[in-house]
Each structure stands twice: as C-alpha cells, then as structure tokens.
Amino acid sequence: MSARSHPFLEDLAARELIVDSTPREELAAHLGEARRSAYIGFDPTADSLHVGNLLGLTLLRRLQLRDHRPIVLVGGGTGLIGDPSGRAGERALNELETVRANAERLKRQVSRFVDFDRGANAALLVDNYEWxxxxxxxxxxxxxxxxxxxxxxxxxxxxxxxxxxxxxYTEFSYQLLQAYDFRELARRHDCTMQMGGSDQWGNITAGIELIRRMDAGAAHGLTHPLVARSDGTKMGKSETGTVWLDADKTSPYEMYQFWINTPDADVIRFLKFYTFLPLAEIVALGETTEHAPEKREAQRVLAREVTQLVHGDDGLRDAETITASLFAGDVTGLSAAQLEQAFAAAPTTALAADDLGTPLVDVLVRVGLAESKRRGRELLTTGAIQVNGRKVSGADAVLSGDAVLPGGFVVLQRGKKTFHIARLEKK
RNA sequence: GGGGAGGUACCCAAGUGGCCAAAGGGGGCAGACUGUAAAUCUGCUGGCGAACGCCUUCAGAGGUUCAAAUCCUCUCCUCCCCA
Known part of the structure; x- marks a missing residue:
C-alpha cells in the first residue's frame, strides 16, 4: 500500500463519493497502517431507515470489504435532541419510548449491509443513549x-x-453531543474516523477537535455527497412518498420500481454510488445508455443490484417476477400457479366473490387506485384504466366474471406503471 | 408600548357583496409521443351524483344581508416599521 493513497479512498474518489475529508494523504496513511474503526451515526427519527440512508450504509460496507471495522451508531440519545442540519425550523421532539423502539428496529435493518460476524473486523453496533x-x-x-x-x-x-x-438551545447543543459521541467511540472502541453526509462535516470536525483537545488524539473524517436527482428532486422520495428500507413499508417490488425509473442523466452516477459493481462495468453500462438508452440496461442493473442488497435474493426475485408479469402486458395466458407466484408479494386487495358486477369505479376506489369516485370516473373516461392489460372504456364499466383470471386474480392498472392486484376470495 | 401589512384550495398567488368551488402559476394525476425516459402538447385537479344539482371550503367564532372569501364585531397567528 502506498503511503499516498489507499484502495478504500481511491475507490470512493473514483465513485465521486468524497466531498470533504481530513487531509487525504494522512488519512490514507492512517488506513494503510492498521485495521481501523470508522463510524456513521443514524438518528432513529422513524421506525425504518430509508433510501436517503443508503449511501452511508454502503459506505460502511465498502469500508468493511477493505478489511476495516464499521461501527454503526444508533442515535438513541441524539435522536432525542434533533439535528438542526438542513432544517428550516425546530424539530418536534420525539418521545423517549418512540426513539427507543425505533432504535431497536434500526439495529435489525443494518445487518443487511454490514457483517456482524466477520472475525476481527466484525461490524459493531452501538447506541449513544448508552453514554x-x-x-x-x-x-x-x-x-x-x-x-x-x-x-x-x-x-x-x-x-x-x-x-x-x-x-x-437544545438543538444548538447537538454538535456538542455528536462531538462527544466521536470522542466516546474513540475511547471505547478505538474509533478514529467518522463518516457521514456532507451536511455533517461541521459536526465531524467538531468531534475531531474535541478528541485532539481532550485526549490529544488524531482522528479523521470524510463526507459523502447529499444525493439529489438531476431534476433537483431529493433522493429517496417516490411519487408515493418515502422509499423505506423496511419491506413492510416499501415492498421489494416498489423498491425495484423506484430504481428502474431512474433518469438516464442519473443512472451512471447512482450505479457508482449505490452498487458494488466494478467501475469498468459501470463505464460499459454508461456506453450502453449512451447508444441504446431505450434498453434501459443501466436502470435494470441498478434496480437489480440495489434491490438485492436491501432485500436479498428472495426480495429481488419477487420484484423481478412481479415486474415481468405486470409490464409484459399479457397476463391472460398464465396459470393459477404462475399468477400465484408472480403476485405473492404484489400489492393486493381481497374482494369477495359476490363483488362481481360491482361498478369498476367502486373497485378502483376500494383498492386505492382512485382517490374518489369522481376521480375514478375521470380515469375511466380518459382511458387510463386497464384490466389485465386491456384498456377499459366507459365510466359505467363493471367488474365482470370474464376479467377474473385463474386463482381469482384481476390485474388493475392505472396509467402506465401503477398496478394493483385484486383477488376474489371464494365463499 | 405606538404605527402598518397580512392570513384564500397541496404550495405560491388573484379576487374586496351576487356572474366564486373561487383567475393565474407551480406541483400532482391522466392522455398523445416514447424507452415504465427527458422535453413538448392536451385534459383534469374539494366531495357526492348519470345529470339538473346538492354538500363542505377562503385563519377561528359570532353578526349584517334575499345573498359574504368579500361588510361589521371579537379572538388567534404571521410579517414590517418606529420606540
């Protein structure tokens, strides 16, 4: 390892993942000398992490893959205070109980990203409420x-x-607490590096400073970009809201769809950020996007990689099966078993067998594809609704028996890419 | 403490007695085009109703009027200037 660089840093730099860092050469030397521990903090403000936290999680993973030790800090304590960074106004304080419960759930989530059973550089999880x-x-x-x-x-x-x-004063004190965290981790776990989003740079340097003053220790920091899409919208929100990492809040299928809809202008950057594919492969995908954007090869790979990372092989398989079935356009040839398998994890609403003959408008409202009957009628008359891939015309359409596929499935579609499965339960 | 300007639908913003469910823009949804893209064009955008229409809504509470987002009274909130 060269004294001037380190593969971890080189990789991050090549992926354009570094915004600020303590002097690069010193940091490289530090990482080259021995196994180091670095941490990122996550405040438990919700009961699940979301796509906005993904970059930090992958950063810890990249670190661990380079044989260093990642520390996940759950902010059970700081979460009670509220980070003023990037906030226009004062935060509402969460209840102690809520924060404790959230912290518990976050612990379970991060194990997808870092390995807690990896010998000498097994990941470590700590909650700053502890101190x-x-x-x-x-x-x-x-x-x-x-x-x-x-x-x-x-x-x-x-x-x-x-x-x-x-x-x-409460929020103003946040930076003291975060600095104190860093010092505490340095003392307890020999943690010498903190990473985070670029909005955390100030808090990170505060910690480095504190460690120097109190313990005469040397510590390092590094920040990643705050990701926004090329159209200026914040990362991590889809049409329907926050994209959560918890499969119960955002299904693997929705996760997959979120990524496959990435604009051309962002897809290569996101592949660098969020996947572990070698850069050469990403560059090649860039060329595909350049010459044959309609294939959306890069988007497909991105969706596959991230869905697998977050939801594992099973989640990915569900997402791909559902996607293939829904977007293929024709579901009428499939058997009950095939449909069963395809839609096992798709958004589904159960209907009763005697719902046959119900006006389609009412069905749309019931499954949530239309906000109101008036809206539903509007969708029907503009040709926005498809049943099993066939356009429905007329506001007075009803749910008829011949729309029911084997197994009681009915594929309802609004617009191009919003689907909902209705399933008729036998009496 | 004194003076002034405001609070309108998801957001910005027009409207100062009836033609106002409320201009315009943004956002959102949908259609065309396409690649489950971008850009562009078109339509829709409080609820119920097939429809004449009905109901709820212009900070809150009362009141005047045949009729109020618009006038009056009180209350709450925001901003600006002076001290």
Whole structure:
C-alpha cells in the first residue's frame, strides 16, 4: 500500500463519493497502517431507515470489504435532541419510548449491509443513549463544553442558517453531543474516523477537535455527497412518498420500481454510488445508455443490484417476477400457479366473490387506485384504466366474471406503471 | 408600548357583496409521443351524483344581508416599521 493513497479512498474518489475529508494523504496513511474503526451515526427519527440512508450504509460496507471495522451508531440519545442540519425550523421532539423502539428496529435493518460476524473486523453496533443517557450537566459543561468556542459554533453552517429564524438551545447543543459521541467511540472502541453526509462535516470536525483537545488524539473524517436527482428532486422520495428500507413499508417490488425509473442523466452516477459493481462495468453500462438508452440496461442493473442488497435474493426475485408479469402486458395466458407466484408479494386487495358486477369505479376506489369516485370516473373516461392489460372504456364499466383470471386474480392498472392486484376470495 | 401589512384550495398567488368551488402559476394525476425516459402538447385537479344539482371550503367564532372569501364585531397567528 502506498503511503499516498489507499484502495478504500481511491475507490470512493473514483465513485465521486468524497466531498470533504481530513487531509487525504494522512488519512490514507492512517488506513494503510492498521485495521481501523470508522463510524456513521443514524438518528432513529422513524421506525425504518430509508433510501436517503443508503449511501452511508454502503459506505460502511465498502469500508468493511477493505478489511476495516464499521461501527454503526444508533442515535438513541441524539435522536432525542434533533439535528438542526438542513432544517428550516425546530424539530418536534420525539418521545423517549418512540426513539427507543425505533432504535431497536434500526439495529435489525443494518445487518443487511454490514457483517456482524466477520472475525476481527466484525461490524459493531452501538447506541449513544448508552453514554448520553446518563450524562450529568455540570461535569459535561466543565469537561466537554469548555472545549467549544461559541464563536466557532455559531459560524457553523447548520447553526448560522438557523440564526435568522431561530434555534433552541437544545438543538444548538447537538454538535456538542455528536462531538462527544466521536470522542466516546474513540475511547471505547478505538474509533478514529467518522463518516457521514456532507451536511455533517461541521459536526465531524467538531468531534475531531474535541478528541485532539481532550485526549490529544488524531482522528479523521470524510463526507459523502447529499444525493439529489438531476431534476433537483431529493433522493429517496417516490411519487408515493418515502422509499423505506423496511419491506413492510416499501415492498421489494416498489423498491425495484423506484430504481428502474431512474433518469438516464442519473443512472451512471447512482450505479457508482449505490452498487458494488466494478467501475469498468459501470463505464460499459454508461456506453450502453449512451447508444441504446431505450434498453434501459443501466436502470435494470441498478434496480437489480440495489434491490438485492436491501432485500436479498428472495426480495429481488419477487420484484423481478412481479415486474415481468405486470409490464409484459399479457397476463391472460398464465396459470393459477404462475399468477400465484408472480403476485405473492404484489400489492393486493381481497374482494369477495359476490363483488362481481360491482361498478369498476367502486373497485378502483376500494383498492386505492382512485382517490374518489369522481376521480375514478375521470380515469375511466380518459382511458387510463386497464384490466389485465386491456384498456377499459366507459365510466359505467363493471367488474365482470370474464376479467377474473385463474386463482381469482384481476390485474388493475392505472396509467402506465401503477398496478394493483385484486383477488376474489371464494365463499 | 405606538404605527402598518397580512392570513384564500397541496404550495405560491388573484379576487374586496351576487356572474366564486373561487383567475393565474407551480406541483400532482391522466392522455398523445416514447424507452415504465427527458422535453413538448392536451385534459383534469374539494366531495357526492348519470345529470339538473346538492354538500363542505377562503385563519377561528359570532353578526349584517334575499345573498359574504368579500361588510361589521371579537379572538388567534404571521410579517414590517418606529420606540
């Protein structure tokens, strides 16, 4: 290993994953000398992580693949305070119980990304409530607070952005807590590096500074870009809302669809960010996109890779089967068993056998494809609705017996890519 | 404490007694085109109803009027200027 570089950093740089870092050569040397531990914090503000957290998770994975030790910090303590970064206004405080419960669930989720059973560099998971929960104010102010300059704290982007509109002392203190976390991890687990989104840079440097002052230690930091799509929209939101990593909140099929819909302009960048494919392969996909964009080869690969990473082989298989069936256009030739298999994990609503003859408008409302009957009628008259791949015309259409496929399935479709399976239950 | 400007649908914003379910833009949904793309063009965008229509809605509560987003009273909230 060269003293000037390190494969982990080279890989990240080639993938354009580095925004800020402590001096690159020093960091490379640090990583080259020995097995190191690096952490990323996740605040349990919801009961699941989402696509916005994905980049951090993959970063930890990349680190572990380079034989270093990833530490996942669940912010059970800081989550009670609220990070002001990137926020226009004060956060609503979550209840202790909620945060505790969320923290528990996050622990289970991250095991998809890092390996907790990998010998010497097995991943480690810690919850900062462990130390923050019992911090006493006076000692904290004397020992930790003393090392912070209000002038510096005020100058940080995350704080100065809020000075005009207002920020509570609680949120203002967030950076102290995050810095304290870093120092605590350094002491407890010999953690010498913190990573995070570029909005975390200020908090990370605060931690590095604190470690230097209190322990005369050297620590490093690195931030990744905050991902936005080329059209300016934030990453991680789909038409229907946040794309969660929890399969119960966002199905593998929806996850797959989210990625396959990536615009050409973003797909190569996202392959670099979110997949572990070799760069040469990604470059080749870039050429395919260039010359034959209609194949959407890069999108397909991206969707496959990420879905597999997040939901495993089973999740990917479900997503691909459902996608193939729904978008093939013709489901009428399939057997009950095939349909059963294809739609096992698709969004499904059960209908009763005697719902046959019900106006289709009502069915659309019931399964959620139409917000109201008026909307439903509008969709029907503009030709937006298809049943089993066949366009339905007329607002007065009814759900008829010949629309029912083997096994009681009816494939309802709104527009080009919104599907819902209705399943008639036998009496 | 004094003076002023405001709060309208998902967002911005027009509307100052009836023609207002409320202009325009954005966003969203759909159609055409296409590659489950982008751009563009078109339609729709409070609810119920097949429809005449009915119901709910213009910060909140009352009131005036045949009729109120529009006028009056009180309340709450936001912003600006002066002290």
């Amino acid at each position: 923050l929960g019992s911090v006493s104010l006076i000692p904290f102010l004397r020992d930790v607070g003393k090392h912070f300059s209000i002038n510096v704290m005020l100058a940080k982007e995350s704080v100065s952005a809020r000075l005009a509109t207002g920020i509570s």
